[in-house]
Amino acid sequence: MRDNVVRTPESGRAATDGGGPGLPRRRFMTALGGGMLAASAAATAANAQTKPAASNLPPNTPQWMKESGAPILSPPYGVPSKFEKSVVRRPTDLTPTALSSWSFTPLQDLHGMMTPNGLFFERHHNGVPAIDPDQHRLMIHGMVERPLLFTMDELMRFPSVSRIHFIECSGNSLTEYTKPANSVQTSHGLLSCAEWTGVPLATLLDAAGVKPEARWILAEGADAAAMDRSIPIQKAMDDALVAYAQNGEALRPEQGYPLRLVLPGYEGNMNIKWLRRLEAGPKPWMTREETSKYTDLMPGGQARQFTFVMEAKSVITHPAAGGKAIKPGTQEISGVAWSGRGRITRVDVSTDGGRSWTPAKLDEPVLSRCLTRFSLPWKWEGRPVALASRAIDESGYVQPTREQLIAVRGKNYVYHYNAIAVWNIGANGEASNAYA
Amino acid sequence: MHMRNIAAAACGLALCAAPVLAQKTPGTASANKSSELGPYGLGMVPTQQQIAGWNIDASRPDGSGLPPGSGSVSQGKQVYDQTCVACHGADGTGPMDRLVGGKGTLDSNKPVRTVGSYWPYATTLWDYIHRAMPFNSPQSLSPDQVYAVTAYVLYLNHIVPQDATMSRDTLPKVKMPNQGDFIRPDPRPDVHNIACMSNCPPLAAKPVKTEKPNPSQVQ
Numbered sequence: 255m256r257d258n259v260v261r262t263p264e265s266g267r268a269a270t271d272g273g274g275p276g277l278p279r280r281r282f283m284t285a286l287g288g289g290m291l292a293a294s295a296a297a298t299a300a301n302a303q304t305k306p307a308a309s310n311l312p313p314n315t316p317q318w319m320k321e322s323g324a325p326i327l328s329p330p331y332g333v334p335s336k337f338e339k340s341v342v343r344r345p346t347d348l349t350p351t352a353l354s355s356w357s358f359t360p361l362q363d364l365h366g367m368m369t370p371n372g373l374f375f376e377r378h379h380n381g382v383p384a385i386d387p388d389q390h391r392l393m394i395h396g397m398v399e400r401p402l403l404f405t406m407d408e409l410m411r412f413p414s415v416s417r418i419h420f421i422e423c424s425g426n427s428l429t430e431y432t433k434p435a436n437s438v439q440t441s442h443g444l445l446s447c448a449e450w451t452g453v454p455l456a457t458l459l460d461a462a463g464v465k466p467e468a469r470w471i472l473a474e475g476a477d478a479a480a481m482d483r484s485i486p487i488q489k490a491m492d493d494a495l496v497a498y499a500q501n502g503e504a505l506r507p508e509q510g511y512p513l514r515l516v517l518p519g520y521e522g523n524m525n526i527k528w529l530r531r532l533e534a535g536p537k538p539w540m541t542r543e544e545t546s547k548y549t550d551l552m553p554g555g556q557a558r559q560f561t562f563v564m565e566a567k568s569v570i571t572h573p574a575a576g577g578k579a580i581k582p583g584t585q586e587i588s589g590v591a592w593s594g595r596g597r598i599t600r601v602d603v604s605t606d607g608g609r610s611w612t613p614a615k616l617d618e619p620v621l622s623r624c625l626t627r628f629s630l631p632w633k634w635e636g637r638p639v640a641l642a643s644r645a646i647d648e649s650g651y652v653q654p655t656r657e658q659l660i661a662v663r664g665k666n667y668v669y670h671y672n673a674i675a676v677w678n679i680g681a682n683g684e685a686s687n688a689y690a
Numbered sequence: 691m692h693m694r695n696i697a698a699a700a701c702g703l704a705l706c707a708a709p710v711l712a713q714k715t716p717g718t719a720s721a722n723k724s725s726e727l728g729p730y731g732l733g734m735v736p737t738q739q740q741i742a743g744w745n746i747d748a749s750r751p752d753g754s755g756l757p758p759g760s761g762s763v764s765q766g767k768q769v770y771d772q773t774c775v776a777c778h779g780a781d782g783t784g785p786m787d788r789l790v791g792g793k794g795t796l797d798s799n800k801p802v803r804t805v806g807s808y809w810p811y812a813t814t815l816w817d818y819i820h821r822a823m824p825f826n827s828p829q830s831l832s833p834d835q836v837y838a839v840t841a842y843v844l845y846l847n848h849i850v851p852q853d854a855t856m857s858r859d860t861l862p863k864v865k866m867p868n869q870g871d872f873i874r875p876d877p878r879p880d881v882h883n884i885a886c887m888s889n890c891p892p893l894a895a896k897p898v899k900t901e902k903p904n905p906s907q908v909q
């Protein structure tokens with residue numbers, strides 16, 4: 255189902271190319287047996303069988319230099335190369351319905367700090383609504399001087415800001431408490447990062463004149479779950495953003511089109527998507543999601559509530575479980591680090607299972623509550639090793655080990671797992687989760 | 691294909707209500723003087739009717755958001771058997787989200803979090819059923835029906851008696867068994883590591899498997 259994201263535009267392009275005059279696409283024509291160009295499944299299968307032919311390698315001139323390429327607007331909204339079709343979000347197998355479920359970002363295939371919009375992880379509580387922005391409204395009411403109702407056009411007239419922040423589901427890595435997953439995509443892929451553009455929530459609350467006795471803001475989505483969470487007023491006035499754009503374009507439907515809340519560094523579900531209502535009040539609302547669901551069960555049976563911040567964490571994404579096997583010789587160990595408490599100040603990498611550590615290079619810019627790409631040049635000798643990364647943030651917090659985390663929180667905690675991940679590299683160059 | 695169904699469902703609820711609201715308030719933003727709109731002069735001041743239509747939250751423990759109306763355990767059983775039983779089962783144990791049981795399991799290796807064993811406030815139950823249930827037709831139950839099915843789920847958990855009736859007066863008075871077992875405020879950071887750089891204790895991972903030889907090493 256999710257493959258359609260890639261396949262549909264591809265089939266469109268194949269049809270356009272084949273139908274265009276003077277643009278012989280011999281490889282397509284042969285593989286597809288003439289006029290069957292619209293059959294996306296066939297095209298995909300043919301692509302999968304395409305292997306590097308010696309005729310395209312030095313000293314020969316590659317085939318794609320001997321014929322015209324695809325015309326402009328192939329298609330009008332660009333899509334990744336057909337050779338990247340395996341780079342897709344993948345679903346969890348833990349939920350009984352795809353409507354209240356989640357899908358993972360393929361961290362093992364990504365570079366740098368930004369997550370492409372089509373690969374941003376998903377977590378919905380009753381599907382993705384198809385909202386006409388002309389019929390969408392944001393209401394602000396409750397403990398305010400004047401309740402206000404905004405259209406999308408009106409919201410876009412407020413002074414805007416653009417900021418780059420990660421969003422991580424509080425359930426990211428939940429498998430690692432009890433049944434560690436053998437793929438970085440499923441163990442760490444409820445994590446993405448984007449540039450968000452919108453209006454500071456503080457600006458909108460100022461417009462409504464939020465009263466001093468208001469201590470919390472309820473944020474509510476316009477989805478079929480009417481997903482709602484209580485936000486402390488301090489966070490609302492500090493760096494919360496009412497965002498309408500993501501990486502330069504309108505939010506994707508899965509990310510809350512046309513409007514979402516972004517709470518930098520706070521657990522993902524609080525970043526209410528399809529935002530329709532903000533209510534100011536004196537106390538938290540005790541919604542279902544902040545009482546019965548996103549609360550953290552401790553040994554002894556008590557549960558922590560209102561655990562908002564995502565603590566410092568890092569993971570090596572290459573090499574990584576579920577990623578490509580490596581070959582002996584020069585390699586670059588690379589991964590991402592992030593903290594809900596601010597900037598990453600250092601990431602240490604171990605290639606000997608934690609016995610010794612080396613500070614990695616951090617790619618600029620290193621931003622607050624944002625993914626930071628780290629890397630370390632490495633020569634793999636071809637022998638089994640265990641790789642790990644350890645993040646430190648500007649609060650001085652050091653990412654803990656799995657043993658340390660579980661010693662305090664037990665294995666029923668479910669959320670906020672941020673321990674050091676360890677990948678075993680086998681003699682065959684394949685990575686696996688050392689705890690799996 | 692799922693998407694279309696969702697779209698249709700969503701349109702039937704909140705979205706298609708928007709044009710109706712707009713019709714009732716001709717002129718929208720221009721109807722308000724700029725000074726009434728605060729420092730930016732943008733948007734409109736919604737009518738009390740518009741606010742009331744969207745202000746659906748009723749989860750606050752003091753019951754301040756609950757509407758008039760009431761429903762009994764026996765009325766709730768009728769609603770439950772019609773609209774809830776397919777997902778939550780006749781006895782509230784599933785197959786989907788389990789509503790009943792789990793008492794005494796929260797400190798075990800297999801905690802079972804249900805309305806009875808875990809949820810701290812009965813008002814949250816009313817709010818959630820009203821805003822999000824039934825899953826395939828949210829916001830389709832009347833306040834009386836929501837009171838009734840709330841009463842029934844509480845009864846299934848032995849929290850209210852069989853002759854109970856829930857209303858905005860009685861529901862906030864229901865004391866949920868697990869209410870006192872939530873920890874606030876957030877005590878983190880609660881786990882402390884030291885950034886050891888050399889001669890460190892190894893991470894307690896399983897031994898590395900070495901069965902498969904690396905072809906490049908064999909040659």
